[in-house]
Amino acid sequence: KMELSLTCPDDWHLHLRDGQLLKAVVRHSTQHFARAIVMPNLKPPITTTAAALAYRNSILEALPEGCNFTPLMTLYLTDTTSLNEIKLARASGAVVGVKLYPAGATTNSQDGVTDIFGKCLPVLEEMARQNMPLLVHGEVAIPDVDMFDREKVFIDTILSHLVQKLPQLKVVMEHITTSDAVNFVESCKEGFVAATVTPQHLILNRNSLFDGGLQPHNYCLPVLKRETHRQAIVAAVTSGSRRYFLGSDSAPHERRTKESPCGCAGIYNSPVALSVYAKIFEEAGALDKLESFTSFNGPDFYGLPRNKSKIKLVKTPWKVPHSFSFESGDIVPMFAGKTLEWLPSP
Numbered sequence: 001k002m003e004l005s006l007t008c009p010d011d012w013h014l015h016l017r018d019g020q021l022l023k024a025v026v027r028h029s030t031q032h033f034a035r036a037i038v039m040p041n042l043k044p045p046i047t048t049t050a051a052a053l054a055y056r057n058s059i060l061e062a063l064p065e066g067c068n069f070t071p072l073m074t075l076y077l078t079d080t081t082s083l084n085e086i087k088l089a090r091a092s093g094a095v096v097g098v099k100l101y102p103a104g105a106t107t108n109s110q111d112g113v114t115d116i117f118g119k120c121l122p123v124l125e126e127m128a129r130q131n132m133p134l135l136v137h138g139e140v141a142i143p144d145v146d147m148f149d150r151e152k153v154f155i156d157t158i159l160s161h162l163v164q165k166l167p168q169l170k171v172v173m174e175h176i177t178t179s180d181a182v183n184f185v186e187s188c189k190e191g192f193v194a195a196t197v198t199p200q201h202l203i204l205n206r207n208s209l210f211d212g213g214l215q216p217h218n219y220c221l222p223v224l225k226r227e228t229h230r231q232a233i234v235a236a237v238t239s240g241s242r243r244y245f246l247g248s249d250s251a252p253h254e255r256r257t258k259e260s261p262c263g264c265a266g267i268y269n270s271p272v273a274l275s276v277y278a279k280i281f282e283e284a285g286a287l288d289k290l291e292s293f294t295s296f297n298g299p300d301f302y303g304l305p306r307n308k309s310k311i312k313l314v315k316t317p318w319k320v321p322h323s324f325s326f327e328s329g330d331i332v333p334m335f336a337g338k339t340l341e342w343l344p345s346p
Helices: 019-032 049-062 083-092 121-130 147-165 179-187 199-203 227-237 273-283 287-302
Strands: 003-007 011-014 035-038 070-076 095-100 134-136 171-173 193-197 244-246 310-319 324-326 329-331 339-345
Touching: 003 287, 011 244, 019 049, 019 324, 019 329, 035 049, 049 070, 049 083, 070 083, 083 095, 083 121, 147 171, 147 179, 171 179, 179 193, 179 227, 199 227, 199 273, 244 287, 273 287, 273 310, 273 339
Parallel strands: 011 035, 035 070, 070 095, 095 134, 134 171, 171 193, 193 244
Antiparallel strands: 003 310, 310 339, 324 329
């Protein structure tokens, strides 16, 4: 039986939702992760430091008894975000980044940015002065741009110019999905541009959306891409580069909203994320590089201390539950009902 001992990992991109759904899903992240950057795209979005602190308190109240999980909060960038709000966020000690959603690009992004180089530029300059990272959903939301090209077009038309204009601004390109994103991250100055990578974009390609019929629980944004892109991301992540770190983008929705005529985008992977990452690194012959990806690169980029506690991964078959029930419904996890090889345990 093979065992790995890892420094306890963090999740640098997580959706916890709120209300009953928050209470139902937070335990799966706290089992495996010491900290997580919590996304702000609630209804209404978390656009102020005061709202972020209130949301943080809600998360802490929902934690299992005796849990030491630390939520790291973010603000939702809008066209009207003020310089003073960035200063308040930095001074709070609880807000660690600001999330850029292009308006209309993904779940609850209707209040997102419409004019990054006009209305948002002064705020981004203040973020650079405050050493506050910008967390980017890297897709354009232009109807006549093909869904599978939206990440590349965002890089070419927006992100590359932003990095040139503000070279001191720390940028995390979230949930990268293409070889174009890998090439962009590799071309930038290390320590200023990094990327999170999800388990689904490492193990699935766009065929997984249609395998045996339409698969709503494999639908996420950014959408899964070609196999060549998946291979490029796997190669980058398992190379040992410090530019990449774990960000699950675990995004829970109730089953009824996924299995519907207009299903929600998002894959709920918190219960299986570490198992999938271990599988990918093992298949690449890079298990010796797994700990850096899961536990070191993220805190190093954000300037936070590495965790002291440990977690164990045991290579033993275990079956993923078909669903997780809560008061008003149930949630279907990634690989529901399937057998995985690596089992995390404290």
